[in-house]
Amino acid sequence: MKPDPEPWYSTTLNLWQVAGVLVASWTLTRTLTEGWRRTVGRRRYVTTRLRKITPGVRHDYVESLLDKPRWQSTMPATRLAPDERPEGTDDGERKVELTVRTWLLSRLCYLVTWCEDDVVVMYAITTTSWWFRPWIRVGKTRIRLGKSTFATLPDHSTTIHRAWLGSRRYGYFEEHWFGNVGGYRSWYVGVNDFGYNAFPVSDDWFDDSDIRHTLLLPEPRESYRASAPINTVVVSGIALFEELQEGTFFGLSLGVDQDLVRLADPEYHVLDSRIGRAHRQIRAWRGALRYRRWEKRRQGQRPWWATAFRRQGQ
Numbered sequence: 001m002k003p004d005p006e007p008w009y010s011t012t013l014n015l016w017q018v019a020g021v022l023v024a025s026w027t028l029t030r031t032l033t034e035g036w037r038r039t040v041g042r043r044r045y046v047t048t049r050l051r052k053i054t055p056g057v058r059h060d061y062v063e064s065l066l067d068k069p070r071w072q073s074t075m076p077a078t079r080l081a082p083d084e085r086p087e088g089t090d091d092g093e094r095k096v097e098l099t100v101r102t103w104l105l106s107r108l109c110y111l112v113t114w115c116e117d118d119v120v121v122m123y124a125i126t127t128t129s130w131w132f133r134p135w136i137r138v139g140k141t142r143i144r145l146g147k148s149t150f151a152t153l154p155d156h157s158t159t160i161h162r163a164w165l166g167s168r169r170y171g172y173f174e175e176h177w178f179g180n181v182g183g184y185r186s187w188y189v190g191v192n193d194f195g196y197n198a199f200p201v202s203d204d205w206f207d208d209s210d211i212r213h214t215l216l217l218p219e220p221r222e223s224y225r226a227s228a229p230i231n232t233v234v235v236s237g238i239a240l241f242e243e244l245q246e247g248t249f250f251g252l253s254l255g256v257d258q259d260l261v262r263l264a265d266p267e268y269h270v271l272d273s274r275i276g277r278a279h280r281q282i283r284a285w286r287g288a289l290r291y292r293r294w295e296k297r298r299q300g301q302r303p304w305w306a307t308a309f310r311r312q313g314q
Contacts, residue, residue, distance in 0.1 A: 038106070042106040042108065043106075043108060043131060043132055045106070046105045046106055046108055046109065046132070047134050049065045049066060050105075050111065050125060050134075052065060053065070053111075053113075053120070053123055054120075054235075055120055055121060055122055055123070055185065055235060055236060055237030055239075056119065056120065056237055057119075057120050058118060058119060058120070059099075059101070059113070059115050059118040059119070059120060060118070062113060062120065066103050066105065066111065067103075069101035069102055069103050069113075070102060070103060070104055070261075070264070071101065071102040071260055071261065072099065072100070072101045072102075073099075073100050073260075074097050074098065074099055074100065075097070075098050075100055075114075076095060076096070076097060076098075077095075077096050077097075077098050077241045077242075077243055077249070078094050078095055078096070078241060078242040078243065079094040079095075079096060079240055079241060079242070080094075080240040080241065080242055080245065081094060096116055097116075098114045098115065098116055098121065099114070099115045099116075099118070100112065100113070100114055100115075101113050101115065102256060102257075102260065102261060104261065104264075107128070107129065108127070108128065108129045108131065108132035109125055109126060109127045109128055109129070109132050110124075110125070110126045110128065110194075110255065110256035110261065111123065111124070111125055112124040112126075112255050112256055114239075121236065121237060121239050122234055122235060122236035122237065122239055123234070123235055124188075124232060124233065124234040124235075124254070124255035124256070125145065125232070125233055125255070126192045126194065126195045126231060126232040126255040126256045127145045127146045127195055127196045127231050127232075128194065128195055128196050129196055130146065130196060130197075132145075132146070132196075133145055133146040133147050133196075136233055138153060138176055138187045138189060138233070139176060139178040139181065139182045139187070140178075140181070141153055141154075143189070143230060143233075145230060145231060145232075145233060146195075146196045146197055146229055146230070146231050147197075147229055148229060148230055149225065149226060149227060149228060149229055149230065150174060150189070150224070150225035150226075150228060150230060151225045151226045153174070153176060153189065154176075155222075155225065159174055159175065159176065160174065160175040160247070161173065161174045161175075161215070161216065161221065162214045162215075162247045163201050163205075163206070163214055163215070163216050164214060164252060165200055165201055165202075165203055165206075166252075169193055169252045169253075169258070170191075170193050170198075170200035170201065171190060171191055171192060171193055171200075171252065171253065171254055172190050172191045172201055172224070172228070173188050173189060173190025173191070173232070173234075173250070173254045174188070174189055174190065175187070175188050176188075176189065184237075184238055185235060185236060185237060186235075186236040186239070186244075187233060187234070187235060187236075188233070188234035188236065188250070188254060189230045189232070189233050189234075190230065190232050190234075190254040190255075191228055191229075191230070191231060191232065191254075192231055192232040192253060192254050192255045192256060192258075193253070193258055194253070194256055194258035194261070194262070195231030195232055195255070195256075196231050197229045197231055198231055198290075199227075199228050199229075201216065201220075201224055202220070204220075205217055205220035205221070205224070212247075214247065232254050232255040232256075234250075234254060234255060265279060265283075266279040
């Protein structure tokens with residue numbers, strides 16, 4: 001009886017070949033996925049993860065989606081006092097400390113979360129690129145961040161607004177609340193001076209009867225709502241803080257704080273480089289271009305009452 005002939009193939013060699021092909025395929029797939037996420041697919045990557053964030057989720061869950069934040073700080077807040085408080089209640093018990101965390105997502109937008117006991121109370125999205133203009137639902141109205149104007153949203157007599165204008169910083173926001181239909185959430189939509197397509201208000205639009213100098217006159221505000229695009233939205237759960245009721249919670253920035261995050265730009269690096277010098281030149285050119293666009297918009301859409309107010313001021 002003749003023994004079986006030797007096979008023409010080697011089982012050991014084929015197993016190693018299969019293992020090598022699997023490892024190479026996995027490495028190639030991961031490289032292509034990472035390259036897609038960092039280039040043409042980064043907008044979709046960021047959008048799909050932002051959809052999963054809501055008020056009330058844990059901070060650890062946000063970190064699992066977006067990794068650790070680049071900036072973190074704390075801020076004090078005061079809970080609203082109930083109408084009927086028991087005797088002996090100390091006002092210090094209403095003081096809380098919120099943790100503010102900020103992410104820069106693929107240089108498309110900034111995400112800011114306010115957390116109490118590592119639970120997200122509210123979060124903000126500020127777009128910084130023309131390439132990232134997602135659709136956002138404010139109640140039942142759909143707006144496109146960075147493109148839609150405030151006139152897209154209803155303006156009721158109860159709508160709360162705030163505006164500020166300084167030598168360098170400016171901003172504007174409105175609060176919208178829809179009760180049970182909106183899940184008892186509050187939306188703060190506005191203009192962040194560090195966001196995309198930001199335009200300030202004019203210094204002669206403020207209501208002089210307002211002590212805080214944060215309210216705009218009706219007619220200039222209507223004109224601003226019709227022309228200024230929204231670049232920031234803040235979604236809040238049931239956040240019962242006195243600072244929100246007074247309009248001082250956000251300070252000089254609705255969303256990302258320019259004075260905090262701009263120091264990470266290459267133009268502010270201590271160690272000089274060619275890319276830093278290029279960034280400074282680009283930033284100066286973009287600032288001059290945006291200022292010219294803003295001046296043309298003001299001159300082209302300047303109504304008669306604005307000219308009359310300026311004459312009265314002179």
